[in-house]
Amino acid sequence: MADDASHADILNQTAQGQLKSIIERIERLEQEKSEIAEQIKEVFAEAKGNGFDVKILRKVIRIRKQDAAKRQEEDAILDLYLSALGVI
Structure with a gap:
């Protein structure tokens, strides 16, 4: 306990x-984050x-967060890649 006092x-x-x-x-923000995560789950x-x-909803949300140019580049x-594999 004396060690705790010296640290203080x-x-x-x-x-x-x-x-x-x-x-x-x-701590308050972590609690709020937990509550928001629960609301999102609901x-x-x-x-x-x-x-x-x-x-698909999660995918739509992820896509909407992306920059349009970045999304086009990824697409x-x-x-x-799909064409090279003969998928499309």
Whole structure:
């Protein structure tokens, strides 16, 4: 326990307060992230219940996040590879 007290002396009062504040903020954000992840899960379950393919929905979301030029480049490379394999 004496070792813990000596470690606390390394940080001044201001730094200790900042550290505590940062840790508490991160903990709150982690909790919010968990709650949001649960809400997203519920929306996907609702979509599935309405007959939508969740795997495709995730793909659509991923595609919409991409830059249009990057997406076109990836599509062109995919087409090239599929063509080379005789798939298309």
